[in-house]
Amino acid sequence: MxxxxxxxxxxxxxxxxxxxxxxxxxxxxxxxxxxxxxxxxxxxxxxxxxxxxxxxxxxxxxxxxxxxxxxxxxxxxxxxxxxxxxxxxxxxxxxxxxxxxxxxxxxxxxxxxxxxxxxxxxxxxxxxxxxxxxxxxxxxxxxxxxxxxxxxxxxxxxxxxxxxxxxxxxxxxxxxxxxxxxxxxxxxxxxxxxxxxxWPGRKPEDGEIFNTITMDEADKMVRAVTNPYPGAFYKYGHKTIRIWSAKTDANKGEIKLNDGYLTPIDYEIEG
Missing domain, CATH: 3.40.50.170 (Formyl transferase, N-terminal domain)
Known part of the structure; x- marks a missing residue:
């Protein structure tokens, strides 16, 4: 054979x-x-x-x-x-x-x-x-x-x-x-x-974190598209935070979400 x-x-x-x-x-x-x-x-x-x-x-x-x-x-x-x-x-x-x-x-x-x-x-x-x-x-x-x-x-x-x-x-x-x-x-x-x-295809731009999503959605997004994928990201002004790992908290954090906050742990700042 x-x-x-x-x-x-x-x-x-x-x-x-x-x-x-x-x-x-x-x-x-x-x-x-x-x-x-x-x-x-x-x-x-x-x-x-x-x-x-x-x-x-x-x-x-x-x-x-x-x-x-x-x-x-x-x-x-x-x-x-x-x-x-x-x-x-x-x-x-x-x-x-x-x-x-x-x-x-x-x-x-x-x-x-x-x-x-x-x-x-x-x-x-x-x-x-x-x-x-x-x-x-x-x-x-x-x-x-x-x-x-x-x-x-x-x-x-x-x-x-x-x-x-x-x-x-x-x-x-x-x-x-x-x-x-x-x-x-x-x-x-x-x-x-x-x-x-x-299940449909996904593009790198589908990994964007918006302020309107929940902590659960943000957490899943970060975990779902970390290495070997392009990574989740959050835009503010002319800069982009590329997020490889993060934590969520209902009361405090760096990125405001619908029901709490997301704080990047492993990340890069682009732009």
């Missing part, structure tokens, strides 16, 4: 490292060209691990490029992992690998299809989230499920902590299902469309 892996972020690199740690092999690595997505959260480069393991590395602009299809055919790839990749693979790519394509999504699908899964889990105040390994189809996070792992959250969980837990769960799922994938003995479970939800 010949395997390829496409990624450009840490979650995918962690999976690749785990595959080699457990004695697995990859026949092709695919990533974005060096100049693309330099500011993407968790952006990594695969040159070192490709060289270390003597595996071909293809650098591309888009996962649907004809070059990708031709390279998959040339290497006779059976399974293509596409993990930590924002571009949606189209039918031609999905069908080029003889067995198909496998992805992972940091929610318990069918809940939370779409973008920004880690920030949204915190913003929505979820007590539990997770990671789903699934076979890709033409939809967005709609394919049949291979396996899932759950992650607990509490009222203090930050994006930094959750990203690490999500990373660890990617490693756990790769390790758990690698042999089944190699032996082509995975069991696929269809998603329950009645339970499906979709």
């Amino acid at each position: 010949k395997m390829a892996f496409a990624t450009c972020v840490q979650l995918g690199l962690s999976c690749i490292e785990e595959i080699y740690r457990i004695g697995g092999e990859l026949d092709l690595l695919i990533t974005l060209k060096d100049e693309k997505a330099k500011n993407k959260s968790g952006r990594i480069y695969l040159d070192e691990i490709a060289h270390k393991n003597n595996v071909p590395l293809l650098k591309i602009n888009n996962i649907n490029d004809q070059e990708v299809i031709e390279t998959l055919i040339d290497h006779e790839i059976d399974w293509l992992f596409i993990i930590g990749w924002s571009q949606i693979a189209k039918k031609a790519v999905l069908e080029t690998s003889t067995k198909g394509c496998i992805g992972m999504h940091p929610t318990l699908l069918p809940v939370g299809r779409g973008r920004a899964a880690i920030p949204w889990a915190i913003l929505k105040g979820l007590k539990q989230t997770g990671v789903t390994m699934f076979k890709l189809d033409e939809g967005v996070d709609t394919g049949d499920i291979i396996g899932q792992g759950t992650i607990d959250l509490d009222k203090n969980t930050t994006a930094t902590e959750l990203y690490k837990k999500v990373d660890d769960m990617h490693i756990t799922l790769i390790s758990k299902y690698w042999d089944d994938i190699v032996k082509n003995s995975i069991t696929l479970t269809k998603q329950d469309e009645a339970k499906a939800t979709e």
